[in-house]
Amino acid sequence: MSKRDFYEILGASRDASADDLKKAFRKLAMQHHPDRNPGDKSAEQKFRELNEAYDVLKDEQKRAAYDRFGHAAFEQGGGGRPGGGAGGGGFEFNFGSGGFADIFDEMFGDFMGGRRGGSAAGRGADLRYNMEITLEDAYRGRQSTIRVASLASCEACSGSGAERGAKPIACTTCRGHGKVRTQQGFFTVERACPNCGGRGQTIDKPCRTCDGEGRSRRERTLNVSIPAGVDDGTRIRLAGEGEAGSRGGPTGDLYIFLSVTPHNLFKRDGNDLHVRVPIPMTTAALGGTIEVPSVDGSRSKVNIPPGTQSSHGFRLRSKGMAILRGQGRGDLFVEAVVETPVNLTKRQQELLREFEKAGTAEKTSPESAGFFSKVKELWDDLRE
Ligand SMILES: [Zn+2]
Ligand SMILES: [Zn+2]
Structure with a gap:
């Protein structure tokens, strides 16, 4: 191409x-x-x-x-x-997955306190790295390796910005103190020397590899430990893993912005999880046990009492997400969804008809049987 x-x-x-x-x-x-x-x-x-x-x-x-x-x-x-x-x-x-950090340096370096002025030594910019993880990852926590292309300390001059053999010389502006004083009204204000950035030294012969910057663009591999319980929007700060400072200035930080992809079974609400579990009509009517999945693949048994209705909730304590920066776990809320039987054989249809005749709807299905009398009350209220 x-x-x-x-x-x-x-x-x-x-x-x-x-x-x-x-x-x-x-x-x-x-x-x-x-x-x-x-x-x-x-x-x-x-x-x-x-x-x-x-x-x-x-x-x-x-x-x-x-x-x-x-x-x-x-x-x-x-x-x-x-x-x-x-x-x-x-x-x-390098435009691997970490390459976008560059652009944040360019665009947001100003806001994140990364830009230096003039020739002074300065703190390196903070970098942002966007990482997408699954709910399973957030549930268990995980180790991850990322590659970040950014300005790193120059290897030729170890970040000093001075050519080999060149010596840093005392700054002429502050005479090596690193600080200058200015009079402001009654006060004498001391601030970092603008010429040397507070280091007290300048370089007579700049490093040729990095043009005296003390840093050069490099790709680095970092190990990131993602703790259990992280959520969408959680930031992980890797102190000192941002852009190298110029001329030996302090290194910025790297922020990992996490986004958690939605799960097709589990919905998260803070530290709690919600899952809808279909249960057979017969189990709902007669009672029984069902198995409920957890995010980590394990299963729990849940007792279903006789006469359980759809949308009835069960709470499984401590089966939710780990509490980040805390103890324990949230809960897992199970919503029962009663499944109406389908694909009935002739025999099954007969049995259900027999079941219908054997009792009264007022007794076995009070909600359905009583529904229209409730509606009538509502209409009567409206008429008044
Ligand atoms: Zn250098
Ligand atoms: Zn100075």
């Missing part, structure tokens, strides 16, 4: 400014974001293209390489790659 032009994907001209590109990207990315177009494969495809195009064009060096060599600049092992790259391997674009 031939690749589309990156500028064309963003709907921008070749001489567009970095700002224009950013605006174009944000607008289109919002439009095609998978969260806004659930299940739409073409939107997902567009969103990937956008991400890939912008990932190149937002970076001055990559953009220059692209302008000169086109897509060949980024092909693995291709001859057209410009020298001085990232220690072999070329630029990587």
Whole structure:
């Protein structure tokens, strides 16, 4: 498949400014974001293209390489790659299930406190990862492995942003204190030095691998432990697993947003579960035992008293969801649904007719027999 032009994907001209590109990207990315177009494969495809195009064009060096060599600049092992790259391997674009975290960095980094200003060291952005799990997973809890592509601490300079052999030098603005003082009315206000971001040091020779940023884009594999009892919308915070900070700044956090797919048998209500169980007419009339399933596949026996009606509820204690951050479990509510017999043989029909004749409806079916007298009372009330 031939690749589309990156500028064309963003709907921008070749001489567009970095700002224009950013605006174009944000607008289109919002439009095609998978969260806004659930299940739409073409939107997902567009969103990937956008991400890939912008990932190149937002970076001055990559953009220059692209302008000169086109897509060949980024092909693995291709001859057209410009020298001085990232220690072999070329630029990587990872759009596995974790790839969408990038976009949240781009779009929501501002709100989540991730953006830094100027050349200062800064905290890495928080990342969001959307994970879908089943009700069974939520019932039992599970271990999961996820892949997240994000800015990670640069391996060449261990995140310092300094080229090997280069030494950090005392910041000239704060003279190494990391803090500057300003007079505001009567008060002297101390704040982090804007030049060095409070570190007290700047770097004379920046790391060539990461351009002094102290971080580079990498895909990481993380193990996530999902506790039993999580619900739709539960967030799991993985402290320090977000985007690496720039120039050794603190790492952001990774938030896993869980969504639980609806189950075809069990409905959830907080920590309780509800299930409708059909029971044969004879069991409902004569009484007996039925088996009721649990989410984990086990079964429980429930006693059905004689004369059980449809929609009668039974409660099985502690057979519901585990209580997240608490003890014990919720309950399982079983709703009996009495099944009217179908496909009767001649003999069965005879027996039921005999059954009908053997008693009176007022006695065996008081609800049905008494129904119209109740309706009449209601009509009489209305007439008054
Ligand atoms: Zn580096
Ligand atoms: Zn400083």
